[in-house]
Amino acid sequence: MHSSVGHALILALPVVVVAFYAMTAWLERRRAGANAPISFFKRNGIAVSIYLIAAVTLWTILMIVLPQLYMIDLSFRPKLPPNQMGGPKDLYTLENYQYFLFGSTRSTAQWNIIHIKAFALTIGASIVVTAFNLALCYPVAFYMAKVSTPARLRLLMLMLIAPYWVNEILRAFAIRILLASSGVVNQALIGLGLVDQPVDFLGLDIGMYAGLSYAYLLMMVFPLYNAIESLDRNQIEAARDLGAPWWHIHAFIVLPHAKPGIASGCTLVFMLTAGALAAPLILGGPSTLWFTPIVYDRFYQAFNWSQGAAYALLLLLACILFVLAAMRIGKLSLGEITR
Amino acid sequence: MTGQLVNRWLIGIYLAGFFTYLFGPLIVMGITAFNSSNYPAVVPFEGATLEWFRILLSDGEVVQGLRTSLLIGVLVVCVSVPVGLAGAIVLTQIHARARPLYYLVVVSPVLTPGVIIGISTVIFWRDVTQTTGIRMFYDGIVMTVLSQSSFISAYCMLILLARLQRFDRSLEEAALDLGATHAQVFRDVLLPFLRPAMLSASVLAFLASFENYNTTTFAILADKTLTTVLAGRVRQGSTPAISALAVMIVAITVAAAVAYEILKRRDDARRKARKAAAAAEEGRDLTPVVVGGAPQSAMAD
Amino acid sequence: MAAAVELDKVSIRFGDFTAVDDATLAIEPGEFFSFLGPSGCGKTTLLRTISGFIEPTDGSVRIGGADMRGQGPNSRPTALIFQNLALFPMMSVAENIAYGLRVRGTSKTERRKVADRLLDLIALPGQGDKRIDELSGGQKQRIAIARALAVEPKVLLLDEPLSALDLKLRHHMRNELRAIQRRVGITFIYITHDQGEALTMSDRVAVMNKGVIEQVADGRTLYETPRTAFVASFVGENNAFIGTVAETDGDIAQVASPAGPLSGRNLRKLRRSSEAVLFVRPEALFVDAEGPLAARTGEVAYEGSQTHATFTLSGGGTVTVTFGRGETVPEPGAHVRLGFAPEDAIVLPREGYADA
Numbered sequence: 001m002h003s004s005v006g007h008a009l010i011l012a013l014p015v016v017v018v019a020f021y022a023m024t025a026w027l028e029r030r031r032a033g034a035n036a037p038i039s040f041f042k043r044n045g046i047a048v049s050i051y052l053i054a055a056v057t058l059w060t061i062l063m064i065v066l067p068q069l070y071m072i073d074l075s076f077r078p079k080l081p082p083n084q085m086g087g088p089k090d091l092y093t094l095e096n097y098q099y100f101l102f103g104s105t106r107s108t109a110q111w112n113i114i115h116i117k118a119f120a121l122t123i124g125a126s127i128v129v130t131a132f133n134l135a136l137c138y139p140v141a142f143y144m145a146k147v148s149t150p151a152r153l154r155l156l157m158l159m160l161i162a163p164y165w166v167n168e169i170l171r172a173f174a175i176r177i178l179l180a181s182s183g184v185v186n187q188a189l190i191g192l193g194l195v196d197q198p199v200d201f202l203g204l205d206i207g208m209y210a211g212l213s214y215a216y217l218l219m220m221v222f223p224l225y226n227a228i229e230s231l232d233r234n235q236i237e238a239a240r241d242l243g244a245p246w247w248h249i250h251a252f253i254v255l256p257h258a259k260p261g262i263a264s265g266c267t268l269v270f271m272l273t274a275g276a277l278a279a280p281l282i283l284g285g286p287s288t289l290w291f292t293p294i295v296y297d298r299f300y301q302a303f304n305w306s307q308g309a310a311y312a313l314l315l316l317l318a319c320i321l322f323v324l325a326a327m328r329i330g331k332l333s334l335g336e337i338t339r
Numbered sequence: 340m341t342g343q344l345v346n347r348w349l350i351g352i353y354l355a356g357f358f359t360y361l362f363g364p365l366i367v368m369g370i371t372a373f374n375s376s377n378y379p380a381v382v383p384f385e386g387a388t389l390e391w392f393r394i395l396l397s398d399g400e401v402v403q404g405l406r407t408s409l410l411i412g413v414l415v416v417c418v419s420v421p422v423g424l425a426g427a428i429v430l431t432q433i434h435a436r437a438r439p440l441y442y443l444v445v446v447s448p449v450l451t452p453g454v455i456i457g458i459s460t461v462i463f464w465r466d467v468t469q470t471t472g473i474r475m476f477y478d479g480i481v482m483t484v485l486s487q488s489s490f491i492s493a494y495c496m497l498i499l500l501a502r503l504q505r506f507d508r509s510l511e512e513a514a515l516d517l518g519a520t521h522a523q524v525f526r527d528v529l530l531p532f533l534r535p536a537m538l539s540a541s542v543l544a545f546l547a548s549f550e551n552y553n554t555t556t557f558a559i560l561a562d563k564t565l566t567t568v569l570a571g572r573v574r575q576g577s578t579p580a581i582s583a584l585a586v587m588i589v590a591i592t593v594a595a596a597v598a599y600e601i602l603k604r605r606d607d608a609r610r611k612a613r614k615a616a617a618a619a620e621e622g623r624d625l626t627p628v629v630v631g632g633a634p635q636s637a638m639a640d
Numbered sequence: 641m642a643a644a645v646e647l648d649k650v651s652i653r654f655g656d657f658t659a660v661d662d663a664t665l666a667i668e669p670g671e672f673f674s675f676l677g678p679s680g681c682g683k684t685t686l687l688r689t690i691s692g693f694i695e696p697t698d699g700s701v702r703i704g705g706a707d708m709r710g711q712g713p714n715s716r717p718t719a720l721i722f723q724n725l726a727l728f729p730m731m732s733v734a735e736n737i738a739y740g741l742r743v744r745g746t747s748k749t750e751r752r753k754v755a756d757r758l759l760d761l762i763a764l765p766g767q768g769d770k771r772i773d774e775l776s777g778g779q780k781q782r783i784a785i786a787r788a789l790a791v792e793p794k795v796l797l798l799d800e801p802l803s804a805l806d807l808k809l810r811h812h813m814r815n816e817l818r819a820i821q822r823r824v825g826i827t828f829i830y831i832t833h834d835q836g837e838a839l840t841m842s843d844r845v846a847v848m849n850k851g852v853i854e855q856v857a858d859g860r861t862l863y864e865t866p867r868t869a870f871v872a873s874f875v876g877e878n879n880a881f882i883g884t885v886a887e888t889d890g891d892i893a894q895v896a897s898p899a900g901p902l903s904g905r906n907l908r909k910l911r912r913s914s915e916a917v918l919f920v921r922p923e924a925l926f927v928d929a930e931g932p933l934a935a936r937t938g939e940v941a942y943e944g945s946q947t948h949a950t951f952t953l954s955g956g957g958t959v960t961v962t963f964g965r966g967e968t969v970p971e972p973g974a975h976v977r978l979g980f981a982p983e984d985a986i987v988l989p990r991e992g993y994a995d996a
């Protein structure tokens with residue numbers, strides 16, 4: 001199929017969807033007659049209505065939907081010089097995905113080990129980092145929600161938020177200074193006589209994982225805190241009165257209640273970690289390949305945007321699968337996750 | 340009793356460890372900013388210096404990046420807050436059947452990795468430029484603003500939505516009943532009600548834009564923002580000048596946080612005073628009666 | 641002169657549900673008019689229809705003689721006091737009061753003058769610069785009234801404005817509302833489910849039940865000559881005897897009830913053997929050796945100026961009797977006979993009367 005057909009479909013899609021909903025709403029109003037609820041234009045007035053519709057249309061269509069659809073579209077098109085784009089050679093193809101698997105657009109003889117491994121590593125490591133952050137933040141969130149006094153709570157909040165006003169790059173940089181071979185940690189270890197050679201934290205990727213976990217702690221604490229905060233303290237007291245041990249209270253009362261917060265925190269942290277660019281660039285060892293830098297290189301080193309789009313789409317699919325899994329496991333709706 | 344004491348200790352130690360993890364790297368970085376050694380290091384501390392701050396401020400690329408970042412931040416606030424506001428209002432009014440799809444579309448940027456938002460924006464506008472010949476949009480700053488706004492608007496929408504859900508529709512009706520037009524209701528009642536949330540949304544939007552790297556690095560093309568300049572520097576090798584920059588940012592942060600805290604305390608005190616005043620007034624409720632209490636001319640003319 | 645507000649066969653339906661059914665009435669200029677009815681009977685719906693937030697499904701609303709169809713709330717000469725007052729929290733007291741003038745483009749100095757004048761009227765002089773959350777419940781109440789009066793409406797609509805206040809303040813505000821109404825001389829339409837409020841303040845009251853206006857009259861008429869069984873039981877205390885009309889004789893009908901044959905005024909001209917309820921007020925009953933009701937005294941509650949006693953009837957059911965000062969009240973447990981004058985009892989059609 002030629003790419004111009006695809007473009008026509010892409011441009012028609014939002015129009016059709018919007019028209020469909022507008023039609024059903026209009027028909028419903030007509031059927032309801034005098035009982036119809038007050039119309040959008042009447043409720044907001046003409047000027048405000050125009051602003052609302054214009055802003056939302058620009059946002060949803062031009063800033064969200066069309067770019068995504070164009071990216072999907074491009075990922076199925078061959079790499080062509082600009083003057084040939086839209087020309088006779090611009091036919092839909094799977095060659096970009098083939099490249100991801102086999103490292104070549106023609107042969108399927110060899111697996112593209114480097115890219116596949118980087119992809120698998122990124123997804124796997126992101127899951128581990130997410131789980132680690134959940135374990136690390138749960139006690140803090142619980143303390144803030146149910147133990148701390150209001151004054152102390154405000155202080156804790158401030159202390160949590162303050163580091164996040166520091167740029168992501170600088171935070172990664174701080175970890176690098178800390179873990180460098182002449183950094184504070186190594187000097188301390190040597191000083192204590194625990195090691196006699198500096199440990200190459202960065203080369204071993206310990207730095208990168210520390211940086212990834214460090215970067216998005218906040219995104220875990222706050223959803224957890226919000227969810228636990230809404231738990232009625234009496235439920236905990238009642239369980240304690242009945243003699244439930246502390247782990248039982250957490251496993252069967254607090255955690256189930258905090259499920260939306262856990263799902264939402266994990267989704268955010270996973271998405272941010274898998275899509276992280278700064279920490280891998282700054283903290284990754286020379287042999288590490290995180291997936292996002294590879295995507296970047298497809299665009300701005302290899303100048304193969306079609307391939308880049310295909311790689312980006314793979315990453316996006318992984319994130320979507322994670323969100324769906326979180327929704328399924330937690331039996332949650334999208335609204336509960338993004339709260 | 341001792342069990343509780345042990346528990347308290349354990350929690351204390353845990354929190355201390357957690358916050359060491361959070362602040363340790365930043366503090367270390369802060370110290371290196373003042374160390375005159377050429378490589379960012381705490382020990383050997385070769386003497387305190389402000390030299391790195393001077394170097395930083397005379398670095399043309401950093402200053403230029405900072406300017407671009409500020410410009411983009413302001414533009415993003417100007418786009419995201421109105422768009423997020425419209426998004427929130429439309430969400431409360433949209434037909435029930437279209438709401439799930441609409442919600443999915445508008446929150447999807449929050450759950451999409453930043454790099455992908457940057458990539459898709461660049462791809463889209465490149466194509467628009469190629470097909471229409473309008474070059475205006477294929478510009479680093481424009482595309483960065485657009486791509487950042489696509490998800491920052493969603494943040495703003497979520498903030499405004501939370502406040503909007505507490506809006507009492509009878510205020511709107513009261514204004515209409517007093518003769519206001521819909522536009523006047525929007526300007527006089529809804530916007531002032533949302534103002535605190537719009538302020539926080541603006542601050543958040545600016546910060547999110549200012550420190551964004553993932554989306555920006557794809558969308559900015561040949562221009563540079565502070566974060567992309569920094570990323571380049573950090574990758575080339577580190578100098579304490581970068582630590583110096585971090586210290587400045589942290590200092591501004593702490594100052595802003597303290598100022599915010601003071602304002603909040605003052606506001607709380609004021610609100611408490613008002614409540615006390617209202618409580619005091621309750622006692623007087625039963626005293627004055629209209630008849631005779633008011634001058635005769637009150638409504639007569 | 642045209643009526644202030646006219647409802648002409650107004651019906652309001654939400655889907656299949658009829659909230660107001662075929663309401664027709666005229667409210668005179670300068671009248672204090674109340675709608676009284678139990679919760680959910682459609683009072684608010686009717687009021688919102690008059691103020692323009694709801695269009696009637698059928699029928700029309702006229703204000704000052706002009707048909708209001710298609711006119712939004714912002715172009716009707718009415719002002720509504722909301723159940724929760726709906727004062728603007730982000731404006732000062734004076735700004736609240738003058739908001740209606742601001743949207744009409746009145747100058748700032750003029751607005752301030754009007755606000756000050758109205759603050760005097762509601763006995764809160766010099767409070768214009770306060771903020772809404774610095775006010776007590778009663779003060780907010782008065783500010784809401786002042787805000788509505790500032791636009792000089794022809795009709796002021798009040799939706800249970802006192803329901804949020806405590807009992808003492810509620811009684812106090814009744815007098816103030818009435819006084820304000822006398823003073824400004826415009827039509828007040830007042831909604832309440834509290835009959836004490838409706839009867840003490842209003843010139844006329846419309847009693848509503850399940851979307852239907854059952855009777856429109858002044859308080860005394862409602863109490864003394866209710867037109868329906870619902871009004872008889874809803875307005876004031878009443879003792880009800882359900883039965884069928886056994887005999888009619890001029891204005892008097894005799895009802896065969898489980899307690900025996902009882903006679904009362906046949907205001908609705910019921911025919912023999914139609915289903916009916918006979919109502920007797922507690923104060924119309926008295927101990928009478930010849931009376932038709934055999935009863936045993938139950939609880940006796942002494943309340944100073946009068947005494948309430950309940951009696952269990954030998955035919956089943958109970959009645960309440962009010963004794964004035966000086967009347968002898970039977971001892972609890974005593975067997976007595978009770979009677980009443982047929983002119984003090986009313987026989988009404990049973991239709992729509994649910995109480996067993």
Ligand SMILES: Nc1ncnc2c1ncn2[C@@H]1O[C@H](COP(=O)(O)OP(=O)(O)OP(=O)(O)O)[C@@H](O)[C@H]1O
Pocket residue numbers: 654657659677678679680681682683684685686833
């Ligand atoms: N917009 C609406 N859609 C559907 N039903 C409605 C709507 N508004 C009101 N109703 C229904 O109409 C009936 C009358 O409501 P209304 O608010 O007028 O009662 P009310 O007499 O004011 O009661 P209350 O004393 O509790 O305020 C109620 O049963 C209510 O559920």
Ligand SMILES: [Mg+2]
Pocket residue numbers: 683684685799
């Ligand atoms: Mg009501």
